[in-house]
Amino acid sequence: MTASSADKILDGLNECQKHAVTTINGSLLVVAGPGTGKTLTIVRRIAYLVQQGVSPEHILAVTFTNRAAREMKERAEALLGGIASMLFAGTFHLLGLRIIKDIYGKEFSIFSRDEQAVLLKSLTQASARKVQQVAEKISRIKNFLEDSNKETQAIYKAYQAALSQRNAYDFDDLIRIPIEILEKNEELRKKYQDKFKHIIVDEYQDINPAQYRLLKLLAGNTPNICAVGDADQAIYAFRGADLRNFLNFEQDFPGTAMITLSENYRSTGIILDAAESVIKNNRSRIDKKLIPTRGKGARITVISVPDERAEGSAIIREIELRIGGTSRYQMEHGNVGRGGSEWSFRFSDFAVIFRTNAQATALEEGFSASGIPYQVIGRKNSAQAREIEETLAYLRSLVHDVGISEQESVETQDSKLLDPADLFNPGADAVTLMTLHMAKGLEFPVVFITGCEEGLIPCTLMKDRTDIEEERRLYYVGMTRTKNELFVLYSRRRSLYGHRLPSIPSTFLSDIPETLLQFTVVPDKVKKQKEREQLGLF
DNA sequence: ACCATATACATTTTT
DNA sequence: TGTATATGGT
Numbered sequence: 001m002t003a004s005s006a007d008k009i010l011d012g013l014n015e016c017q018k019h020a021v022t023t024i025n026g027s028l029l030v031v032a033g034p035g036t037g038k039t040l041t042i043v044r045r046i047a048y049l050v051q052q053g054v055s056p057e058h059i060l061a062v063t064f065t066n067r068a069a070r071e072m073k074e075r076a077e078a079l080l081g082g083i084a085s086m087l088f089a090g091t092f093h094l095l096g097l098r099i100i101k102d103i104y105g106k107e108f109s110i111f112s113r114d115e116q117a118v119l120l121k122s123l124t125q126a127s128a129r130k131v132q133q134v135a136e137k138i139s140r141i142k143n144f145l146e147d148s149n150k151e152t153q154a155i156y157k158a159y160q161a162a163l164s165q166r167n168a169y170d171f172d173d174l175i176r177i178p179i180e181i182l183e184k185n186e187e188l189r190k191k192y193q194d195k196f197k198h199i200i201v202d203e204y205q206d207i208n209p210a211q212y213r214l215l216k217l218l219a220g221n222t223p224n225i226c227a228v229g230d231a232d233q234a235i236y237a238f239r240g241a242d243l244r245n246f247l248n249f250e251q252d253f254p255g256t257a258m259i260t261l262s263e264n265y266r267s268t269g270i271i272l273d274a275a276e277s278v279i280k281n282n283r284s285r286i287d288k289k290l291i292p293t294r295g296k297g298a299r300i301t302v303i304s305v306p307d308e309r310a311e312g313s314a315i316i317r318e319i320e321l322r323i324g325g326t327s328r329y330q331m332e333h334g335n336v337g338r339g340g341s342e343w344s345f346r347f348s349d350f351a352v353i354f355r356t357n358a359q360a361t362a363l364e365e366g367f368s369a370s371g372i373p374y375q376v377i378g379r380k381n382s383a384q385a386r387e388i389e390e391t392l393a394y395l396r397s398l399v400h401d402v403g404i405s406e407q408e409s410v411e412t413q414d415s416k417l418l419d420p421a422d423l424f425n426p427g428a429d430a431v432t433l434m435t436l437h438m439a440k441g442l443e444f445p446v447v448f449i450t451g452c453e454e455g456l457i458p459c460t461l462m463k464d465r466t467d468i469e470e471e472r473r474l475y476y477v478g479m480t481r482t483k484n485e486l487f488v489l490y491s492r493r494r495s496l497y498g499h500r501l502p503s504i505p506s507t508f509l510s511d512i513p514e515t516l517l518q519f520t521v522v523p524d525k526v527k528k529q530k531e532r533e534q535l536g537l538f
Numbered sequence: 539a540c541c542a543t544a545t546a547c548a549t550t551t552t553t
Numbered sequence: 554t555g556t557a558t559a560t561g562g563t
Contacts, residue, residue, distance in 0.1 A: 065552045093552090113553090127557085127559090129558070239552075355550075435549090461548070474550080496548095497547085498554030
């Protein structure tokens with residue numbers, strides 16, 4: 001390759017990004033805060049490896065979500081063309097699937113969460129609730145999060161036998177089986193270590209013990225491994241993700257180089273300052289500061305509303321102010337919309353984020369009454385779930401009627417690894433409603449974080465299990481989704497399980513300096529009462 | 539087998 | 554407050 005193509009690969013990158021792209025030997029930890037061009041850096045790194053003569057089939061790029069994997073793959077293809085298909089870019093589970101198929105050379109089906117539950121139900125005759133608990137237990141055992149006890153051992157065995165009888169694996173097996181094989185078989189272990197000469201792991205802070213073990217097996221003793229992530233965005237501890245793997249990476253892989261991507265290309269300075277003022281209270285983190293590149297921006301608006309319905313109305317009012325041609329808002333604020341130069345907002349520029357799914361209902365009521373298009377993502381038993389089933393059924397039918405290629409058929413089976421969040425359609429012109437968890441990895445010009453009250457953020461609904469640092473990270477993730485305008489809302493009263501609770505603003509709000517905030521109060525409705533009084537006079 | 543009533547319970551969920 | 558499971562009566 002010529003020098004000019006190397007230039008092209010590094011084109012438009014900042015110094016740290018360039019460094020992260022070109023440090024290809026040994027172990028490397030890239031600390032990539034929100035909006036720092038993480039995916040860009042990963043994709044350019046892949047291109048750089050290829051340009052340096054590494055064959056794409058020796059490159060392993062793993063992520064956690066299909067969404068992230070898809071983006072990585074698409075962008076790698078755009079950069080490298082057809083040869084990009086030779087590298088592995090996909091989720092941990094797809095990687096495991098490929099390894100199992102590669103070694104066993106057999107077809108098998110993957111049981112979804114629902115199929116798993118049905119199977120367990122048939123084995124135990126237990127209630128749906130109990131079945132869920134058992135499924136969770138088995139999952140935790142398979143992910144090395146806990147050991148099996150006498151009680152679970154029996155059902156575990158029966159379940160595994162039933163799976164095997166149906167020529168099936170569950171999601172966790174896709175990681176567990178390769179670990180088992182590679183731990184036992186040195187020859188195969190060597191084979192994969194030789195194959196994956198360069199490993200890139202995205203979102204390393206979210207890695208769980210099983211994934212870590214698999215990775216260690218593939219990496220071998222002298223790995224070229226690049227872990228990319230951000231300790232401040234670790235929000236899956238409850239699923240077994242172990243942040244310590246990230247924090248200890250340098251000791252874990254001796255000789256590690258560490259690069260921090262600091263320049264933030266997403267958010268305004270005020271938003272970054274505010275987010276920093278919240279997250280700096282955490283102890284389990286690598287200290288870092290995000291450098292804004294987009295100017296100071298507007299203050300964060302704190303809106304106090306009387307109840308959760310008013311939360312929706314306040315949001316809808318703000319959206320309506322910004323949608324619909326030459327608005328009063330435009331005259332007052334100038335062109336601060338998307339891109340900055342041209343005034344325009346689409347519904348898809350707005351995100352409404354909450355801690356618990358239960359909060360969606362009240363918000364949805366407001367939205368459906370307003371006529372504003374919206375999509376709620378990530379929720380189970382929704383139209384989206386049905387859509388998945390329909391899509392899967394359609395894909396399966398393709399396999400049997402139509403003669404499609406082996407590659408496609410693999411993709412089809414792999415589509416079992418889809419989940420509702422993957423159906424999030426960024427192209428749809430609709431306001432997106434979702435939990436803080438679902439918001440990770442996304443960005444929006446205007447963000448509303450609702451329910452910023454003690455009890456909800458940080459969420460203490462299950463008192464004994466509150467991880468305040470993780471809650472803080474969640475809030476941090478929420479805030480840093482914002483490009484331009486952030487609204488945080490809290491309700492002075494909230495109905496929770498039928499009880500009306502008086503609410504006080506989240507401590508996370510008081511961590512933000514007041515100079516970064518502006519306050520709006522939506523008063524209690526006194527109108528109706530006045531009307532009643534007037535009627536009473538007559 | 540069935541319906542009615544009582545009771546327990548409630549976060550987040552990458553695949 | 555709503556949902557899902559457990560209980561109880563016919």
